[in-house]
Each structure stands twice: as structure tokens, then as C-alpha cells.
Amino acid sequence: MNLTINEIDRIIEMAWEDRTTFEAIKYQFKLDEQQVIELMRKEMKPSSFRLWRKRVQGRKTKHEKLRVFEKGRFKCSRQKQITHNNISKR
Template sequence: MNLELNDIDRIIEMAWEDRTPFDAITFQFKLKEQEVINLMRKELKPSSFRLWRTRVQGRATKHSKKRTFDEGRFKCSRQRTITNNSISKR
């Protein structure tokens, strides 16, 4: 698959984020988990890749099926809702 540099940067960013599951990367970029791992191996320095793999391996937040919290998007309880470009009060 041919990816643009911006797409590669975004995939790496999403892969590093704790709360972004691999399913979200698959949905947006059509890359399976193993393809993301291969991309990270190719694009990162070896020490950075090892650090990332250690961090991600078995992490429940990176695998939708292992999540114990709501499947919707994470939202802080103190975060205000935004409607029609204005922030609503609690």
C-alpha cells in the first residue's frame, strides 16, 4: 500500500496514543495491526520501536476486544459538550 508522508506521520501518532485502538487505524487507513507493527518497525529507530512494542503489547486500550470501558470515544467527565460552535454550560 502506498501511503503519503502525512498519512505515515498520522499512523505513527495514532499508534503511540494510548487510547487509540488499532481498530481506529484500520478503519481510517485500512491497515491491520500487523501492518501497523511493520510500518512502525520500518519508520522508527530500533530503540524507539522496542520501546513502543513494550508499551503497546497486551495493552487493553490498544485492542478493542480487551477494553473494559465504554466502546464510545473517551471523554473526560469534566469536559464540556460543544454544540453549534458554542460551549454549553453544565
């Protein structure tokens, strides 16, 4: 793994987000779930890592297979569309 500081920060941010799946991280950064776990363990304080692991372990929103996406995109069905810097109404 040769990642920049900005990429590491973004991966950590994505890993903490409830609705961002491990598959989305893999798609963008080529890191599988185990590699994300190892990166989180290495980059975070032990107490923060334990809190994160407890939070994501078995969470449906972190695994694409357990979620339903619109047309294969990494996006929650409740997420609003943004067009020309305006939030579209449904």
C-alpha cells in the same frame, strides 16, 4: 501500502496514543495491527520501536475487544464533547 508522508505521520501518532485502538487505525487507514507494527518498525529507530512495542503489547486500550465504547464510536467515554469550538459540560 501506498501511503503519503502525512498519512504515515498520522498513523505513527495514532499508534503512540494510548487511547487509539488498532481497530481505529484499521478503520481509517485500512491497516491491520500487523501492518501497523511493520510500518512502525520500518519508520522508527530500532530503540524507539522496541520502546513502543513494549508499551503497547498487551495494553487493553490498544484493542477494541478489551474496551467499552459508546455506541460503536472510537472514543473514550471520558472524552469531553466539543461543540462549536467550546467544550461542553456534562
